[in-house]
Amino acid sequence: MARIQSGEASEAEEQELQALLDQYPELLKTILVVDALQLAPEMKATADEMRMHGWQQLQPHIDDAPATSRTGIRRLLIRTGWAAAILVTGLLSYNWWLHNTWKTLATTSTKDSLLLPDGSRVFLNANTTLRYARNYGKGSRELILDNGEAYFEVAAQQNNPFTVHAAAVDIKVLGTAFNVHRSANGQVDVFVTSGSVKAENKSGKSMVLHAGAQATSSDKTPDIKPVSAPTANVLAWKTNRLVFNQMRLSEVAVVLANYYQLDVVVTDSIVSNKVLQATFNNKPLDEVLDVIGKALNVNITKKHKTLEFHQ
Structure with a gap:
């Protein structure tokens, strides 16, 4: 040649x-x-x-x-x-x-979205890495969530299943919408907004989740466990809406950490057990902290990427 x-x-x-x-x-x-x-x-x-x-x-x-x-x-x-x-x-x-071989889409401090060849759409949270096969849509539809969080709106194809691999969990669907969060410690949380999905881990345990249901699994445990009361803020990163309905500050801290990509520390039980009732629609962090501090009479110290709630 x-x-x-x-x-x-x-x-x-x-x-x-x-x-x-x-x-x-x-x-x-x-x-x-x-x-x-x-x-x-x-x-x-x-x-x-x-x-x-x-x-x-x-x-x-x-x-x-x-x-x-x-x-x-x-x-x-x-x-x-x-x-x-x-x-x-x-x-x-x-x-x-x-x-x-795989194509990779990675976000840093900003969010992004991707329209796949079959018409399915993926929304990526900040600090997320997703891969999909180069032959995606040709006999299979497989993606790997290496880290972070993504929301999937899946185009229905009865004979071509859609599978997301996240840590030790595989999420398989035909046509639905759902959210997957993969933590650095290997924990995977799945929340379904429409249709149904089947979550299966490497231990062979599986669970079918329908709209409104949430489940969690971890590399450290063989089970997939349902979450009895899914939080209203599972999709906050996508909707830009935070809802705290009589929520303890210790739980508020977890939501803020995920939404604003920060480390949040609550120093003692008195502060941890204070309850917040508030809703924020696409508000900057400083404004949210100002409201929380005044409403609960707590002090908030911000150092780089860490927040501390204290007396």
Whole structure:
């Protein structure tokens, strides 16, 4: 292939390559794909991975081929060098590459959203990393939530399940909307807003959740446990609405920590047990803290990314 592109190939070599293309029709697609990969230096590792994987699959076919065919294939690879080797083995690697590589969407301090090829939409909270397969929608719809929180609005496809992998939990649906939060400690919380989902962990435990239901699981425990009274603030990060209905300050602190991406500390039980009744619609942190401090008569110290509630 390299010799043909440079104009140095003989007529016999051109005929030999054409015969190979006739034998492997998908090779032309692979040539285009690998050429695109080689144009981008950052894709060299991916191209090398494709070549090595494909060569492992190609070698048995060469060994089983008649002696004349083996000689022809090997001669072609030697003549055209590594470029041809990548192209030939890429034929066998192309589908493997699609099935085993992922596209990544990562957020930092801002939120983001993604429209997937099947019409499903994903909303990502800040500090969230999500991956989805390059062949997403072609036989499977799989995503991996590496960290953070995401809300999924899934386009219904009866014969093509939608699966989110989060830590030790797999969430499987056909068409619904739900929220998944994956904590740094391996805890996964699932909340369903419409339809139903099946949550299953690596221990084989599973639970079907319907609209309005919430469940939690952790790497440290084998069970998936229902949450009896889902908090009104599960989707606060998406709706920008915080609702504290006679909520203890210790629980308020957890909500604020997640919503504003902070560490929140409550120093003693007297402050922890104070109860807050308030609703905030898309308010900045300083305004929320000012209201809480005056309503509950508590002091709030803010240092960098840490809040402390104290007497």
